[in-house]
């Protein structure tokens with residue numbers, strides 16, 4: 282058992298919750314996962330799990346959209362999700378009632394960005410990093426000068442507009458709000474609907490991947506031009522198709538066309554556009570980093 286302070290970390294997803302207790306990625310005491318059912322049942326289960334431990338702080342991450350404005354009366358809740366029964370759910374409040382310790386709350390993709398930022402060795406840490414998740418949904422967590430960006434709500438870069446050549450790709454997109462935005466064109470369900478088979482069954486040589494890499498590259502280029510990040514992490518279920526990486530890197534280089542004067546574009550960009558160093562655990566370990574930061578600040 283570790284002698285370091287123990288932190289609780291929760292990553293609440295639309296299909297499952299992951300909870301962990303520990304002091305860092307190499308000092309995990311216990312990690313559990315359970316299915317997302319009703320809000321009451323699921324959050325009670327997470328609370329009961331954390332109550333087994335003497336924790337110094339808790340980091341909570343949730344699928345969104347969420348209210349991150351601490352001055353808002355609905356701070357700490359999920360706002361407009363289409364997930365049945367979860368719109369308006371207060372995530373932080375039940376934990377506040379159960380524990381009298383510092384607590385941090387973030388959108389899941391923000392926590393993943395913070396995890397990727399926090400747990401890399403300090404001398405290799407980029408101060409500006411963007412984590413894009415491409416799965417059932419698409420979202421981006423943005424860290425500028427070591428801080429997660431919040432604003433009106435939180436960035437929703439997954440819904441940015443991309444060039445869409447309707448002749449080459451007549452698929453209209455599946456975003457209920459925007460049709461052919463980034464998420465509508467490139468999330469897992471869009472792949473499945475466009476090609477008539479689940480993304481994970483599309484063979485390596487299927488044209489689906491070339492088109493997918495093109496859309497992701499457009500989005501990555503927009504992010505590079507807007508935020509000038511020092512690292513871009515691409516995670517989520519769709520990115521488990523590893524051959525997307527070299528393809529995206531090449532397309533990004535072609536689209537930038539030599540415009541950005543940085544040595545990162547002269548090489549293979551293997552350390553610039555990268556898979557998550559923490560694998561599927563960026564979110565829960567990011568929540569742990571959020572909890573740790575609260576205690577270090579105090």
Ligand SMILES: [Zn+2]
Pocket residue numbers: 439440456457458459460462463464465
């Ligand atoms: Zn959209």
